[in-house]
Amino acid sequence: MSRVSLKVTGAQGQGVNSVGEICGKGLKRAGYCVFGYREYMSLIKGGHSSYQLDISNEKIESTETRADIVMNFDHHGLVENFYDVKDGGILLHQTPMWKFTEEQQKFLKEHAVTVVYLPVEEVLRKLRAGPILGNIFVTAVVWALLGQGADALKELVREQFGHKGEEIIRKNFEVIDEAVAYISRQEAVHPLALMKPDVKWRNHLYLTGSQAMGLGIIHAGCRLYASYPMTPASPLLTYIADMQNKTGMVIKQAEDEITAAQVVSGAMLMGTRAATATSGGGFDLMTETLSLNGLLENPFVVFLFQRPGPATGLPTWTAQGDLLLATGCAHGEFPRLVMAVSGSQDAFDLMPEVFNYAEEFQTVVIVLSDKQIAEGLSTQSPYDQKRAEIRRGKLITSPKALAKLTAADRYDPKAVDGLSPRWLPGTEAATFSSQGDEHDAEGRVNESGPNAAEQMEKRMAKMDALRKALPEPELYGSQNPRVLVVSWGSNRGPLSDVIKSDAFIGRKVSYLHYSYLWPLRTEKLMKLAERAEKTVLVECNYQGQLGMLIAQECGLRFDHRILKYDGRPMFYDELFEQLTALLP
Known part of the structure; x- marks a missing residue:
């Protein structure tokens, strides 16, 4: 599998996202599978952020740690993201008179990195264009270095800004032409050789996990959604609220998480499919209502978007540290189902089952997601809107x-x-x-x-x-593995990319993915583990929480554990290297 990656860095509010969004949309239309990943600090404006696109003509669902092109809007990126560029890559920046340290100059030379300074302010003054068009200049440079034509970019710009009038569009086009001309004059830099595009990606969706989940919730027949904003659950509330006029759903931004949970509890008791979502401390506030629904045997659906804790922790980063919280939260013993989505496909497909199980078993259903899924952008095939069924269990209506x-x-x-x-x-x-x-x-x-x-x-x-x-966990790769990898949630994307890479084909490596986490089914796992030479647990938490549940339920202890707990997701190249070291 071939991939090319682009990373844009800068201060929040500088237009980092707009460059990534335009390029992502355009590359998908050009016939590429694109995966988008964002990093940003818990500040509205001024914190350092980045937007990365990984690009291929094959299906990819993960991000690399380094990029072929790294564009830095400010000098902070030249420090914090300097070593993110690949060997032979291109480092773009717009900081005048920037001087690299001796160590950096040595790195640039040894790794054949080409540095290009972009005189954005100078060009805009010449064109008598406002500072806001600096983003278009940067976008056009990046677009050209990805080997894409200016006309396609102009079409995207017209779609986005056409409502502002022809004069605005004309000025944007001038900036695009000047940017393309400027980068073409740089003899030391050449456009990247992207793989041959595949037309099948053009008609795919390009959306976040929150948008996929929102569509799935609507498709599942949910008629009321109540929530209080909290990162990374907020994008789901925003998307469902934006769809309210089309769906006719009741949307309530509650005054707090307790109210949101109580509203959903009452709606479900009255027969309306309803849901709420939150994260961290917001979920803690909801747990008394979860316990109440356990006693009432009332269906209840809550989406728990994980981020690193404890306390406020890292509110705009990702984690998988709340699995044990979900399986054991709230006072007293009562039945519950804990599920986890893993990406844009099952964020839609699993939603009908979430509500079906809640109603069939008259129980609390907790659906785990995380920031990586909520805000990651995926190239997604159109959803099957006919396969889902509605099951309401022993609800008597006749x-x-x-x-x-x-x-x-x-x-x-x-x-x-x-x-x-x-x-x-x-x-x-x-x-x-x-x-x-x-x-x-x-x-x-x-x-x-x-x-x-x-x-x-x-x-x-x-x-x-x-x-x-409940269904058994899903197996990817060899049916008779020598190395068995077990994980859940957003780790599925990078793990599936690794397993299907050329280096792993024929190596009898399998990945067993858990979507249904509690109660836990272990029959398939035990059969595979008995045949495997090595078992490997992969999780984004410190304790290896799924591994703890598995040991509790069936006694299996993993030979190796790959655990990450720094707020970042599992990256493709990290997992590739660590799993390669475990190959027999």
């Missing part, structure tokens, strides 16, 4: 069936698999009580020992039924 119900049916301790009939308040049926104290079959407060044990056993019986109903 008048004839409702008339036969008794109040004691609602929490009947003898219900098979703990799954008793559920009906909605206000329907013409027997009345039951839905409240937060331990209750008898009719929902009335009952503190007797035998009743408490009976109701606990009824609720927890759903966990065994749920475990049997």
Whole structure:
């Protein structure tokens, strides 16, 4: 698999994102698969940030640590991102009279890096163009170095700024032409030789994981979404809110996370598919409501977007440190399902199942995501909008069936698999009580020992039924592995890219991916582990939390662990190097 990468760095507010977004969209249209990755500090303006695009004519779902072209808007990038350029790469900057240290000059020479200074301010003065057009100049230079034609870029610019009038468009085009002419005069630099484009990518979507998840939530029949903004869950709220006029959904930006959870709880009790999303401390505030829904046996859906903790931690970076939180949060013992999305495909595909399982098993469903998924940009094939089905379990709606119900049916301790009939308040049926104290079959407060044990056993019986109903983890690579890699969440992208790379083909390396994390199915894992010579756990947390759950459930302990906990995702080249070292 061949790939080329571009990184743009600068202060937040300088236009770093706009360069990446225009180039990403244009390259996808040109016939390339593009994966976008953003880094930024928890400051609205002024913090150092970067936007990276990895480009191929084959499917890629990951980022490299180094790039073929590194463009620096300010001098901070020349310091912090200096060593991010690949051997033979191009280092662009617009800092006048910048002098590299002796060590940097040695690096540039040894690694054949070409440095190009861009006189952006000088060019804009000559063209009598405003400073804001500096971003277009930089974009045009990068676009030309990627071997792309100016006409395609002009088309993108017209799409984005055409509503501002022809004079604005004309000035943008002047800047583009001047940028292309300038870079063509630099004899020391040559455009990168991109791989041959593939037309199939042109009709693909180019979207973030949050947008994919939002589409999936809508597709799953969700009619109410309540949330309080918190990075990295906020982009999902923004996207669903932007779609409100098209979907007719009820969208509530609550005053806090407790309110958001309570609104969703009430909506689900009344039969409306509803969801909320949060991160870190916001989820902590929701856990009392999760416990309440555990007792009520009420469907409840929450999306937990992970970021590094503890406390505020690194609010704009990524992690997988909340798996144990999800499996053990909230007081008391009650059944729950913990799932995790891994990218733009299952962020859509799994959404109907999230709500189906919540309703079928009348339980809390926690869906894990992270900043890497939420804000990463993927080239995605159009979604199948006909395959999903809606399953509502034992929800009783027909008048004839409702008339036969008794109040004691609602929490009947003898219900098979703990799954008793559920009906909605206000329907013409027997009345039951839905409240937060331990209750008898009719929902009335009952503190007797035998009743408490009976109701606990009824609720927890759903966990065994749920475990049997869940799919096994998905296997990528050899069916008879010598090296078995196990992971979950956003690690799937770089791991699948590594496994299908030329160096790993025929090496009997497999990747077992978990989407359903609790209750945990281990039968397939144990069979594969018995045959493998080496087992490897890959996670973005300090403890190896999935490994801990696996050891708890089946006793398997991994031979090797690749753990990362610096707020950055797993990068393709990092995993490639570490897994190559483990090949037999």
